[in-house]
Amino acid sequence: MTRLVHLSDLHFGYERETLIYPLLDRVNQAKADLVVVTGDLTHRGRSAQFAQAAAFLRQIEAPMIAVPGNHDIPLYKLADRMTKPYKRYRRAIAQNMEPVGHVGNLRVQGVNSVDPMAWQRGVLTAAQMRRVVQGIDPDCINIAALHHPMQQRPEVDKALMRGAPEALALFELQGIQVVLTGHLHIWSVGAFQGPEGRGILQVQGGTALCARESDLQNEFAVLDFDGPELIIQRHIAPMDERGFRDPQIIRFARIDRRWRKLG
Template sequence: MTRLLHLSDLHFGFERVALVEPLLDRINGANPDLVVVTGDLTHRARRAQFAQAAEFLRRIEAPLIAVPGNHDIPLYRLADRMMKPFRRYRRHIAENLEPIGHVGALRVQGLNSVDPMSWQRGMLSAAQMRRVTEALAPDCINIVALHHPMQQRPEVDKQLMRGAREGLALFEMQGVQLVLSGHLHRWSAGAFLGPDGRQILQVQAGTALCARRDDRQNEFAELEFDQDALLIRRHVAPMDETGFRPPQELRFQRRDRLWHPA
C-alpha cells in the first residue's frame, strides 16, 4: 500500500491563516509516502510569499515534489514575466520545474504547464508530451502532475490549456493511469470516466489554503493505492468552520486497464 497526498493552490499572500497549522497537522498525521503540490504556491509571486510557501513546505515531513502554477510567475511586471518568469520559484522552491517522484509502485512525473505568454491559460508542448511517454515505467502506476487541468466540465468558464486534448489522448494511449491537477479551485475525481470506465483517472484538487470566500471551502486529497484499488479521502475545511471535517471517501478499481468507481 502506498499513500500520496495531493495539494494545490496554496496562494500564500492570500492564504487562510488560521488553517495553516491544521493543514500541516493533517498532512503529517497522514504519514504519506509522497506529497505532490500542483502549483499556485503563491498569490502574486512576490519574494515574501515565496518565503512563506517555502517555510510551509519545509515543515512537511514526507518526501515532496511541486510544480509551478500561473500565480507563481509575475502578472504585472511584464519584462520579468517574459525574461525570467520562474526566477523566484527556482530560488525559493526548487530549481527543477518538472520533478519526478518515485515511491513504491508509483511514479509521478511533474509537468510545468505555465505559459508566460498567456498568464492564466497554460500550455503543454509536444516536447513535454514526448518526455512523459518515453519515460513511462511499465511496472508502475504512472501519474502526471501539473497545474492546469487536461479536461473541464462544460460550466467552467476558463479556457482549456493549449495542448490539453492532444496530451490527454496521447497519455491515455501510451499508458498514463492518473492525472493530478488544480487551478480551478473546484474538486473533481472520476468525473470524466464514462459509463464503461477509462484508462486515465483525473483528480482535480480544490484550493488547500486560498482565502477567497467564493471558494467556500479549502481541501486536499489523500490517495491510497493498494494494487488495483484506489481509496481517495477528501479532507474538507468549510470557510465558516474552524478546521477540517472527517474525510469523505471515494473508491476506484482498475479492471482490464480501465478505472471504474468501486
Template sequence: MTRILHLSDLHFGYERVALVEPLLDLVNAARADLVVVTGDLTHRGRSAQFAQAAAFLRRIEAPLIAVPGNHDIPLYKLADRMMRPYRRWRRAIARNLEPVGHVGAVRVQGVNSVDPMSWQRGAISSAQVARVVAAIQPDCVNIAALHHPMQQRPEVDKALMKGAPDALVRFETQGVQLVLTGHLHLWSIGAFQGESGRPILQVQAGTALCARPGDRQNEFATLDFDGPNLRVERHVAPMDEPGFRPPEQLRFTRRSGLWRPA
C-alpha cells in the same frame, strides 16, 4: 500500499491564516510516502510570498515534489514574466520545474504547464508529452502532475490549457493512468470516466488554503494505491467552520483496465 498526498493552490499571500497549522498537522499525520503540490503556491509570485510557501513546505515531513502554477510567475511585471518568470520559484522552491517522485509502485512525473505568454490559460507542449511518455514504467502506476486541468466541465469559464486534448490522447494511449491537477479551485474526480471509456482517472484538486470567499471551502486529498485498487480520502474545511471535517472516502479499481468506482 503507497500513499500520495495531493495539495494544490495554497496561495500564500492570500491564505486562510487560521487553517495553516491544522493543514500542516493533518499533512504530517497522514504519513504519506510522497506529497505532490500542483502549483499556485503563491498568490502573486512575490518574494515574501515565496518565503512563506517555502517555510510551509520545509515543515512537511514527507518527501515532496512541486510544480509551478500561473500565480507563481509575475503578473504585472511583464519584463520579468517574459525574461525570467521562474527566478523566484527556483530561488525559493526548487531548481527543477518538472520533478519526478517514485515511491513503491507509483511514479509521479511533474509537468510545468505555465505559459508566461498567456498568464492564466497554461500550455503543454508535444516535447513535454514526449518526455512523460518516454519515462513511463509498465510495472508502475504512472501519474502526471501539473497545474492546469486536461479537461473541464462545460460550466467552467476558463479557457482550457493549450495542447490539452492532444496531450490527453497521448497519455491515454501510452500508459499514463492518473493525472493530478489544480487551478480551478473545484474538486473533481472521475468526472470524465464515462467519455468513451477513458482509461485515465483525473483528479482536480480544490484549493488547500486560498481565502477567497467564493471558494467556499479548502481541501486536500490522500490517495492510497494498493495493486489495482485506489482509496481516496478527501479532507474538507468549509469557510464558515474552524477546521477540517472527518474525511470523505471514495474507492476506485482498475481491475478491468479502466478505472471504475469500487
C-alpha cells in the same frame, strides 16, 4: 499500499492563515510516501510569498515534489514575466520544475504547464508530452502532476489549457493512469470516467489554502494505491468552520485497464 497526498493552490500571500497549522497537521498525520503540490504556491509570485510557501513546505515531513502554477510567475510586471518568470520559484522552491517522484510502485512525473505568454490558460508543448511518455515506467503506476486541468466540465468558464486534448489522448494511449491537477479551485474526480470506466483518471484538487471566500472551502486529498484499488480521502475545511471535517471516501478500482468508480 502506497500513499500520496495531493495539495494544490496554496496561494501564500492570500492564504487562510488560521488553516495553515490544521493543514500541516493533517498532511503530516497522513504519513504519506510522497506529497505532490500542483502549483499556485503563492498568490502573486512575490519573494515574501515564496518565503512563506517554502517555510510551509519545509514543515512537511514526507518527501515532496512541486510544480509551478500561473500565480507563481509575475502577472503585472510583463518584462519580468517574459524574461525571468521562474527566478523566484527556483530560488525559493526548487531548481527543477518538472521533478519526478518514485515511491513504491508509483512514478509521479511533474510537468510545468505554466505559459508566460498566456498567463491564465497554460500550455503543454509537444516536447513536454514526449518527455512524459518517454519517462513512463512499465513496472509502475504512472502519474502526471501539473497545475492546469487536462479536461474541464462544460460549465467551467476558463479556457482549457493549450495542448490539453492532444496530451490527454496521448497520455491515456501510452498508459498514464492518473493525472493530478488544480488551478480551478474546484474539486472534480471521476467526472469523465463514463459508465464503462476509462484508462486515465483526472484528480482535480480544490484549493488547499486560498482565502477567497467564493471558493467556499479548502481541501486536499490523500490517495491510497492498494493493489487494483485507489481509495481517495477528500479532506474538506469549509470557510465558515474552524478546521477539517472527517474525510469523505471515494473508491475506484482498476478493472481491465480502466478506472471504475465503486459504490
